[in-house]
Amino acid sequence: MQTLYVELGERRYPIFIGSDLNPQSLLAPYIHGQQVMIVSNETVAPLYLEHYQQSIQALGKTVATCILPDGEKYKNSEHLNLIFDALLQAGFNRDCTVLALGGGVIGDMAGFASACFQRGVYFIQVPTTLLSQVDSSVGGKTGINHPLGKNMIGAFQQPQVVLADMSQLDTLPDRELSAGLSEVIKYALLGDSDFLVWLEQNMDGLVQRDAHLLAEAVYRSCAHKARIVANDEKEQGERALLNLGHTFGHAIESYLGYGEWLHGEAVAVGMIMAADLSHRMGWLSADDVQRTKNIILRANLPAVCPKIPLDQFLSYMSHDKKVLNGQLRLVLMKQLGKAVITKEFDVELMKQAILANQR
């Protein structure tokens, strides 16, 4: 087992990364109060809920559960309210802990609920997908979607601890494993060309779910994100680099409807669009763009998105949170492994990059 600390001063917390982790001993120091609400979904609960429930009950805690339907389309205020209902019906008070057992959607919703319930209770994350292990377990971003935009309503809420158990990835569908690898690739592209080389060497093993390689990929990804988040918790600056591929990706997800494409799939195409635009800006070579496409394809991810009318694509992009004073900022690459946030880009070239990577 490896342990990585996210350095956030008073809100410093550990991420435990390994296989067959023991929740009882690892979580014990981090559960506050006597009441624990496990929030999970209908896919994950049958697989892992009982194990966590028993482990926490063995610590003498009261455990209640809230099982939501599985899917991004349920990440809305209606289903958020089900968590509040469960907390209040179980008589939970301010001194309780909410544990998210599931992927990014469950982490976002349980985390946001824990931030708002009684104006803030304690939060623990057990991410069960590769995507949530490398992405949402670091950074404290929680929230829900709104019909007019993704993640428009939320809070910064740091967990007490994160348990990333590679054994739980055994039950993950291939498509979701790939979606997680999309974010892993993102860390390499935005800030770590050595990691990109490592991924090019090990992508086949990762796709074949080698637990050792997966743990290493999760560790390196989380370490990367943890460093950025520690420097810029509230996304005033550097943290926005983590949105590489996301502004394009959000437009794809929004147009297709949340949940049709997985987040990581949309981000994969978004990263290619960002690489393509960076090339058109004269920053990346044609080879760099091809290398970006290759690693994405080797992770069994899509490299093009369906045809989306350009005006709608741009409209969705303009709803992105990275719009500042009405001005769109994009994360582009000066070179592979070195991303920058910029509002200095040619809109015509951006349109070309979008159109060039549609089916």
Next chain:
Amino acid sequence: MQTLYVELGERRYPIFIGSDLNPQSLLAPYIHGQQVMIVSNETVAPLYLEHYQQSIQALGKTVATCILPDGEKYKNSEHLNLIFDALLQAGFNRDCTVLALGGGVIGDMAGFASACFQRGVYFIQVPTTLLSQVDSSVGGKTGINHPLGKNMIGAFQQPQVVLADMSQLDTLPDRELSAGLSEVIKYALLGDSDFLVWLEQNMDGLVQRDAHLLAEAVYRSCAHKARIVANDEKEQGERALLNLGHTFGHAIESYLGYGEWLHGEAVAVGMIMAADLSHRMGWLSADDVQRTKNIILRANLPAVCPKIPLDQFLSYMSHDKKVLNGQLRLVLMKQLGKAVITKEFDVELMKQAILANQR
């Protein structure tokens, strides 16, 4: 005009207290971004919205508005969503300001919306009731009600600035003026016996809306709360003193249905119950209890609540946020002007204090 600073380090902010304040000059330094959403209600908007809208437009800002129905019963997730809808329909981004123009309900909802919209935007408060001027304009507590409890969902969100304009109290109904005086009395009872004497000397003038006396009462109340909040922003300790009368009061409000009784009215009876229990515990004299009742009655507030079945009263009390590890904590008075938080009270005496102050 008097200016009071709430000392919260980086989140330090001023409260401007006076009559006929000029929003354009006073708000100018505190509006962030180009977009301002004014959230108000159907009662306040016809009176003051145009004035604020024009003042802010004169600063070159884009102003959008969201007008909610008036009343505590609308302080729920459904109406909170109307604010998010308005923000997104108006195309607001992360760099915007939400201005609450109204009483406590509008402040709580607009504040909570500003805390959650895009994970946090800027917030300005223009409280238009005495209650919100002395209570919700200091402390950063925002939120909404849940069918199972008041203020169960929310966030700590500090404003950039508060404008407390006594001129706006001219249009306040008598009953709401009294409800505001209830919280003013609370500050005296919990921590300032000199202020209690001042109130006993000046209550008639306050009830007659003497602007000078009202400004003084608002200043002293806010100063008191600001000092406590600066010491204990997240209500780990001392801040809970501000809940004098509130645990009893919440039970009254919950049983009667939010909005039937005004918050300040319920708190008034709650403070009498707290004084009564403090007397039964041997801390206050019978005279002290009478003095508490007298100042409350002189503010035209109720001193007794309707008959409420004891088991239901207690059940609502146990849903209060001040329950810690399943144990109810109450704010009682060691003497007039000196409150304490305690879980050491006799439950039978508490029941007597509740029953003795019902109709």
